[in-house]
Amino acid sequence: MSAPARGYHALRVAAVIDETPDARSFVFELPSELAPLYRYKAGQFLTFQVALPDETILRCYSLSSAPETDARPKVTVKRVEGGRGSNWFNDSLREGATIAVLPPAGLFVLRESSAPLCFFAGGSGITPVVSLIKSGLKTTKRRMRLIYANRDVRSVIFRAELDALEREHPDRLRVTHHLDDKSGFLEARQALALIAGFEDADFYLCGPAPFMEMVESMLVAAGTKRERIFIERFISLPSHQEVEAENTLAASEVAGQLHPSVVMIHLDGRTHRAPYCAGDTVLETARKAGLEPPFACEDGYCGSCAAKLVRGAVKMHKNEVFSPKEVEAGNILTCQSRPCSAELEVSYD
Ligand SMILES: Cc1cc2nc3c(=O)[nH]c(=O)nc-3n(C[C@H](O)[C@H](O)[C@H](O)COP(=O)(O)OP(=O)(O)OC[C@H]3O[C@@H](n4cnc5c(N)ncnc54)[C@H](O)[C@@H]3O)c2cc1C
Numbered sequence: 001m002s003a004p005a006r007g008y009h010a011l012r013v014a015a016v017i018d019e020t021p022d023a024r025s026f027v028f029e030l031p032s033e034l035a036p037l038y039r040y041k042a043g044q045f046l047t048f049q050v051a052l053p054d055e056t057i058l059r060c061y062s063l064s065s066a067p068e069t070d071a072r073p074k075v076t077v078k079r080v081e082g083g084r085g086s087n088w089f090n091d092s093l094r095e096g097a098t099i100a101v102l103p104p105a106g107l108f109v110l111r112e113s114s115a116p117l118c119f120f121a122g123g124s125g126i127t128p129v130v131s132l133i134k135s136g137l138k139t140t141k142r143r144m145r146l147i148y149a150n151r152d153v154r155s156v157i158f159r160a161e162l163d164a165l166e167r168e169h170p171d172r173l174r175v176t177h178h179l180d181d182k183s184g185f186l187e188a189r190q191a192l193a194l195i196a197g198f199e200d201a202d203f204y205l206c207g208p209a210p211f212m213e214m215v216e217s218m219l220v221a222a223g224t225k226r227e228r229i230f231i232e233r234f235i236s237l238p239s240h241q242e243v244e245a246e247n248t249l250a251a252s253e254v255a256g257q258l259h260p261s262v263v264m265i266h267l268d269g270r271t272h273r274a275p276y277c278a279g280d281t282v283l284e285t286a287r288k289a290g291l292e293p294p295f296a297c298e299d300g301y302c303g304s305c306a307a308k309l310v311r312g313a314v315k316m317h318k319n320e321v322f323s324p325k326e327v328e329a330g331n332i333l334t335c336q337s338r339p340c341s342a343e344l345e346v347s348y349d
Pocket residue numbers: 045059060061062063075076077078079080081082083084085086087106124127128232233234235236237
């Protein structure tokens with residue numbers, strides 16, 4: 001592997017585990033000097049730089065390990081038909097190899113609460129969910145329910161681990177497996193019946209888009225408050241060219257608007273005055289000034305570039321992370337934010 005790009009670290013694959021015929025887990029060795037940077041919360045993900053013969057792509061994979069129960073970070077990758085990254089992981093990433101990785105990110109995590117937990121996972125969507133379950137069982141007293149849908153029994157990832165967790169915590173965890181080849185796709189009325197007794201739970205959804213849309217609509221129709229529904233969408237990150245094209249479009253949206261000549265940026269306990277070029281995002285401004293703020297997707301999706309607005313105003317082009325309430329409280333995605341005020345101050349701290 002050539003030297004990893006700025007912000008990335010070369011991590012060695014300590015073990016490869018066959019989970020199902022089309023999914024493998026990859027356990028990583030973490031040198032002690034990187035341990036603080038790679039501290040994570042259950043439900044977060046890692047971003048990998050995959051060097052294919054003809055291009056380099058970025059792919060996110062959720063941690064299926066939990067910090068409280070697993071000694072080393074582990075991700076689990078399921079093949080997608082025709083997919084570049086997932087098949088490369090399954091076919092080419094071997095024990096002992098190294099790969100460029102970004103530190104953990106993501107907001108699909110447990111919130112401080114004693115409310116019960118209800119998880120809906122489909123296929124590889126079990127990955128962050130099993131992490132949340134392990135962490136929640138270890139660190140809270142919350143009751144949990146998992147509804148896990150798969151094509152067929154051979155596709156069920158972590159079957160043995162889930163069975164063992166259920167056996168160890170019979171009064172706290174109940175798992176229902178739904179197999180499409182036996183019962184057809186899970187329907188809203190079945191999903192509604194399965195949440196009986198968990199109406200006041202926090203709901204975590206991860207799986208194929210139609211599955212999550214069905215569950216989300218069912219929950220909303222059943223009166224669940226939006227702030228109790230947490231969703232992780234497994235998309236592929238855009239290519240560099242796609243990000244650039246999107247940026248050009250977004251910059252035109254703020255053309256002619258008021259903007260500052262410098263942006264005040266708080267990062268790692270220091271304050272920086274970064275010169276501002278019209279059309280740039282706050283993230284671009286920080287990076288052009290030589291700062292190293294966190295970021296991954298540059299697509300308004302992963303949340304790793306999040307910061308707080310201290311003074312001034314920005315226009316956010318895309319935002320798949322923060323609720324309107326959180327935006328109102330000053331949370332911004334710096335990769336998507338362009339200043340629209342004469343002064344601007346933001347804090348990554
Ligand atoms: C936060 C997050 C966490 C994730 N966690 C996990 C996880 O734990 N486990 C997991 O398995 N996945 C996870 N994913 C999904 C993962 O990042 C990838 O999206 C997934 O592996 C597919 O990537 P790929 O490169 O294999 O497929 P891609 O190459 O992106 O292709 C996806 C699909 O598009 C089709 N396609 C590709 N290029 C073209 C084209 N030019 N024209 C037409 N069709 C095309 C392919 O045939 C394929 O069906 C996660 C995603 C996110 C954002």
